């Protein structure tokens with residue numbers, strides 16, 4: 001399996017090559033079709049070779065050229081829960097007189113029960129599942145691959161999670177984190193690695209112990225500076241642990257590890 005990030009518009013979109021088929025995850029704004037063709041051309045892939053198009057959610061910057069691509073062969077696959085949102089952006093494009101937009105052709109769409117997503121992906125040689133992850137919008141979905149990559153569209157970034165406690169956003173992330181993702185691909189932000197394996201604490205094998213030590217020192221009121229000196233781990237790691245610990249009531253060591261990412265990758 002191969003993942004290609006296609007950057008031809010303001011949206012990060014992805015071509016995922018399975019063992020027996022190709023899936024395009026998201027598209028750009030209307031008017032970016034020729035840029036899209038150039039981008040896949042550089043990968044020596046033609047639009048006709050793509051089997052399916054998945055749309056993270058039907059906002060204009062994610063579905064703008066889906067039908068133009070589908071006109072060449074790929075099938076737009078719509079989750080049952082997205083069904084009522086397929087045309088949400090048509091009114092926006094209707095106001096943009098200078099931009100040619102082709103609405104999704106309902107009769108050619110394949111509706112998929114989200115509970116059948118694993119079988120659907122398996123048929124193109126991709127192991128994973130599609131999850132309903134509302135928060136940014138009701139029709140938002142995420143594609144989670146068993147190999148650890150997760151594509152979340154415009155779901156609010158994991159590192160902002162403390163701002164969204166007890167909301168749909170937190171519920172959606174909890175669902176995603178259960179799949180043990182390693183890398184998160186966003187629709188607009190940079191892809192980030194999740195440090196659950198402890199990669200953020202270089203030179204220390206037992207990240208679990210370090211986190212619980214940091215938590216205990218925080219409980220005792222020790223300053224972050226002194227915690228850093230006592231434990232010898234990165235200042236940014238101590239800060240991340242402290243932020244997660246102080247903003248998530250009753251969070252445990254694993255909960256903290258799950259939420260910490262290595263930023264900027």
Ligand SMILES: [Fe+2]
Pocket residue numbers: 057059136137154
């Ligand atoms: Fe959006």
